[in-house]
Amino acid sequence: MRAVVIDSERAVQVVDRPDPALPGPDGAVVQVSSAAICGSDLHFLEGHYPIDQPVSVGHEAVGTVVETGSEVGRFTVGDTVLVSSVSGCGHCAGCRTQDPVRCVRGPQIFGSGLLGGAQAEYLAVPAADFQLLAIPDGIDTEQALLLTDNLATGWAAARRADIPLGGTVAVIGGGAVGQCALRSALCLGAARVFVVDPVPARRGRAVDAGAHALDAPGAQAVLDVTSGLGADSVIDAVGSDSSLDDALASVRTGGTVSVVGVHDLAPYPLPALVCLLRSLTIRWTTAPVQQTWPELIPLLQAGRLDVAGIFTGAFTLDDAAQAYSAAFSRDAKHLKIQLTP
């Protein structure tokens, strides 16, 4: 099969790989009909994580089940499914909370070296009954792809940000995750949401979705629009030292910083004394993907949560290098990109 890999030189290539085998009796193989590029894939291009062997990338996929193990109970060949980007064993006490992050064996993310990458023709999915979801009625491909990761992430970021009804939220970063977080914050009762991003087109997309937009850097800008008080809740959808600095500096005393942006491997110098004196709550979150589905799917189906416009284009899998270069440039045209085998 063809699969997208990123090598140690940070080159994106489409290579031939063996078709994946069934990953045990509780697993399934999915033929991918559409995958997406995430900001998390771009960390490999930024050089944030070392790459020894070319890594098969991608963790957001929808497709058709083509093979199931003998222990798979909920799916059969031919089912159209979406695949959670975060995978758990499906059986332990942690997985029973529906949060794969809490899997006692340790969660695994597709396309990060341990499991296969979703930007490929086929994807082997362990514990298929836990990782897969039959695409519900009324959910289109873009919504299904967002349910595998970015919408679950933005939703969890907002849910864990202690947003007061009628409160003020600042979202640092207006990529797809930030755009999902802003929509989630409005859905959860925020009165005002400010989105900070240095890219004008991303600020424009945030305004179209009902937010107010601010140029980066965010800290002073958020203080200026909140009479110097800061926002009740700040969501970091970037994951750099500067976005964390801005989040801590722009949250009000007693407020909550909710971090979903993925940091590089270097430690962050947390100003612990200031956080204590200002009684801040800080939460870091890897998306509890499966746990979000019972909340997000009815909201999408009822039109209460709108994710239209987050996908801005599709490339074929063979054009992955071009697609990555468009995503990496954060140009005006692109926000989130589909890759179709």
Ligand SMILES: NC(=O)c1ccc[n+]([C@@H]2O[C@H](COP(=O)([O-])OP(=O)(O)OC[C@H]3O[C@@H](n4cnc5c(N)ncnc54)[C@H](O)[C@@H]3O)[C@@H](O)[C@H]2O)c1
């Ligand atoms: N925690 C999770 O489970 C989870 C899941 C998915 C993605 N992520 C992470 O979320 C982050 C965002 O993902 P994405 O797909 O939206 O990526 P993206 O690269 O498309 O978006 C990041 C945005 O942040 C902006 N930005 C950069 N520095 C900034 C700064 N200092 N202040 C304000 N804005 C700044 C960029 O212009 C860009 O628009 C990434 O770090 C990604 O790895 C986390």
Ligand SMILES: [Zn+2]
């Ligand atoms: Zn992702």
Ligand SMILES: [Zn+2]
């Ligand atoms: Zn588990």
